[in-house]
Amino acid sequence: MAPGQKLYPRATVRKVVKAHSGCNVSKNVDVMIFLDYMLFMQDLMKEATIEAKQGGERGVTARSINKVTKKTLSKFKG
Template sequence: MVATQKLYPRATVKRIVKAHAGRNISKNTDVLVFLDYILFMQELMREASIRARRSGEKSISARSIRKVTESTLRRMRG
């Protein structure tokens, strides 16, 4: 039988969320937090890629990411 690799440390994510929220969290909250994080990173990289192409860069730079971080955070705030 092949052992599967975990995508992220569930216990660590639960501990971090609990520390910030100051409450117990339900069973699958850590999964939802991780998925939201992945969606945010995907959107951030997509926007940074668009910004880099528009400014004539060949690859995504830290400057491209910094420029789109605030607008992406605003959109993902929900």
């Protein structure tokens, strides 16, 4: 961790998730949320890279990300 950075308050994250979902949550829910987010971002970039190559683009652009966002979100909808 970079100097001067503080960890986020895990208890606050748990309270927010519990209030939003209305369900009991485990004490490691923040770690699970982060890991799910990382998997989502990895899949999104993989799909956007494929889309960009098929579209003849030189690299990943906002257009290629926008094209695959809905499909990737639907994969991660619980």
